Amino acid sequence: MNLIYEVLPEDNVDCLRESCNELMKFQQSAASIRPELFNEMSFETRLIPSIEKAIHNFIVVVKDADRIVGYVYSNISPKETYSNEFATFFDMATVRKPNVGCLSQFYIKEEYRKYGIDSKLFGMSMDWLNQFNEVNDVFIFVSNGNVDALEFYKRKGFTVSHEILGGFITVLRN
Template sequence: MTNITIEVVTDGNIEPCRELCDELMAFQQSRAVMAPEVFDRMNFNTRMRRSYDSALHKHVLIVRDGGVPVGYAFSTIDDVEQGEDKLPAWAPNQDPAVSKGFYPDWVMLPKRIGFLSNLYLRDGYRSMGLGSKLFAMSMEWLESFPEVELLFIYVSNGNEDALDFYLKHGFTYSHEVFGGFIKAVYKKLDR
C-alpha cells in the first residue's frame, strides 16, 4: 500500500474491473438477507459490461496499488422515459404488480438521470478514505452534466454500511426495489 493511484478510464478498457466487479457481487451475496441466490446470476458481464455498453455517458475510476486494481467506481448518465421501469432478468420478483422497480412513483422523472452504479474496495483498502475519494470524484462527474437533475444509487439488501455511507453524504432514502431486494437513495440537484 505504498503506491496508490486513481485513474480515470478514457480508452473504454474496463477489463481491469472484471475481477473486482465479480468480488463485489460475491460481497453483496454474502451480506444479502433476502434472495442471496439471485447474485448467482450477477457478474461483470451481466451487470457492469451490459450497463457500460448501453449507457449514454459512462465514467470508470480504478484504484491501483502498485499497478494492481484494488477498487473501482462506475457511474452512468442514462435517458429515461416516463413510465419506463424495466425489470432486469436477474430481478428476484418479475411481476410488476407485486414488485416495484427502479424508479419511484413520487416523482416525475427527468429525461436524464445520473447513477452511481458500483463503488467497491477490497478488504484492507476500506478504511483509508479511498471510498470517500471515489465517491467525491464520481459525484463531481455526475454533477458536471447540466441536464441531469436527479441522481440515484441502488444498495443491495443487507449492505447497511453502504446505505449509511450514502445517507451521510447527502442522499435521501427513496423506496424499496423488487420488494426490498434493493434500497434506492436519491439526490435532487439544484439547477
C-alpha cells in the same frame, strides 16, 4: 502503499472483471433477502450491459502499485433504462428530465477500506455527475445487507427513497 486514481476509458474495462465479480460475491454474501438473485450477476451481466446502455460513463480505478484495489462506476442514462424485466427502480413520473445519473457500482477491497478511498471515489463521481445540466436526479442502489454502504451514502447527503423487490434493493436519491 502508493495509491493511484486513474480514470479508465470504456474500452479498457476488462481489467475490472475480477473486481466486479468480487463485488457481486460480496453483495451476495451480505444479502439476507433473495441472495440467489446474485447467482446470475457478474461483470458480463452487470457492468458491460450498463456501460453499453448509458449515454455517458465514468470509471475510476484505484491501484496500489499495479494492483486494482477499488473502483467506482457512474453513468448518465435515459430514465427508461431503469425499467426492465428485472425491476422498475423508481417512479418515472418523479424524474423531471429524460436522463438520470447513477452511481452504479462501488467496490473497495476490504483491506483498503480504512484509507479514505471511499470518500475520494465518491467525490470524484459526484463531481462528474454534477457537471451534466440535463440531469437533476441522481440515484444509488444499495443491495440488502450492505449496511455500511447505506450509512455511507446517507452521511454523504443521499436519502432513502424506497425499496424494491421486497427489500432486495434500497433506492437512494439526491
